[in-house]
Amino acid sequence: MASIARKNLFEDIPRFIVAQAGIMFAVSLVTIQLGILDGFSRSTTRLIEQSDADLWVSSQEMLHLEVTLPIPLERLLQTRQVNGVERAEALISRSGVWLDSAGHIVPVKVWGFNPGGRLFGNWRMSQGSLSSLQEPYTFITDRSNLGALDLKQVSDVGKIVPLQAKLVGLSEDTQSMASSTSLFASLENANAFGGSGSGNLNCTIQAGQVECLSPLTRSTSPSSSEPPPPPRNLSLEDSISYVLVQAKPDQDLSELKKRLESALPNTRVHTKAEMVEITHTYWRKRTGVGFILGLGATVGVIVGMVVVSQILYSSVSDHIKEFGTLKAMGASDWVVYGVITEQALWMAVLGYVPSMALCLGLGAWTVATKGIVILITPGTAIAILGVTVIMCVGSALFAIQKVTHVDPAIVFKA
Secondary structure, X not given: OHHHHHHHHHOOHHHHHHHHHHHHHHHHHHHHHHHHHHHHHHHHOHHHHOOOOOEEEEEOOOOEOOEOOOEEOHHHHHHHOOOOEEEEEEEEEEEEEEEOOOOOEEEEEEEEEOOOOOOOXXXXXXXXXXXXXXXXXXXXXXXXXXXXXOOOOOOOEEEEOOEEEEEEEEEOOOOOOOOOEEEEEEHHHHHHHHHHHHOOOEEEEEOOEEEEXXXXXXXXXXXXXXXXXOOOOOXXXXXXXXXXXXXXXXXXXXXXXXXXXXXXXXXXXXXXXXXXXXXXXXXXXXXXXXXXXXXXXXXXXXXXXXXXXXXXXXXXXXXXXXHHHHHHOOOOHHHHHHHXXXXXXXXXXXXXXXXXXXXXXXXXXXXXXXXXXXXXXXXXXXXXXXXXXXXXXXXXXXXXXXXXXXXHHHHHOO
């Protein structure tokens, strides 16, 4: 019976190619939509997952990783006094505006941390090192952001309005698809980059270029002969976004959470897993991202079922006398159904394999050139195979309905 299925499938090569193209389109659409959704979710929490912090101390009003109210730097000092805390480090999140050499502005997110610390910044570096961030007004960004910032290489200079900033390194896999362009700096530099914009800026446009004056420096224009003073050290009056905590060995995290929340007023303490879940939930359920991408995957399945149904139904119609002959020879309905199901399975496998190869290649290209992750895990690939098989076998039911009512006497009709 398998030979009959293959013969029906490959008898008309142009029709076979059209059928497989439809299945490939459907499978690719489903895979890419789910891959983008998983990659999107993963990218929003990469900074959390790359950290070595056991606990994150934030404001009570934290919405997700990038949206939280500031807390005073004093909370860092208080955290270090709590029993069970091995190490505590500050993390700053600031919004800013990047100004490239052509005068174009780009919204950026500046993350400030201790380059000599252990709890943040544990990512791969393609160029440079974290120690370079100790220099005044320097930053690191993901290598996929070079085009957005109009930078060509390490050591290029731009402006985080109103201060000039120098690129000293490139990181790997640190850019969130949902965030503004991420820049990483020391605590002092991040405080200067983010806080300098809150003063009384005096910005003018001269010869198509934006020039700003700030309380931190007389001028940021190239013609200024006097460099800006080094960023000042943080004081207790400054604010931070998070306190990252590493617990002592064998310390129960739930007990440490209670002690920290009791010792730190107006704060909330989350484990790393809780921070990941909060951020995932926000982007997938409280925004339209999950719905839109899920809708695209559903459309892909519907398109595939329509295409496969039409091809199988047409194939059965063209070979209706052959199926009538089988029934006239005494073949049971299940034997005939097996032929059609076998044909559907061949279509599923032959459409799935090239589609998955195409999607994996596309994912490698997008992450290398655009920093967009199309995440296709082994679990996702297996699930897509299952969806493809169900889609094709389910579509075969329409063709089976036609065979069910075949009269064997059709063989003897002219």
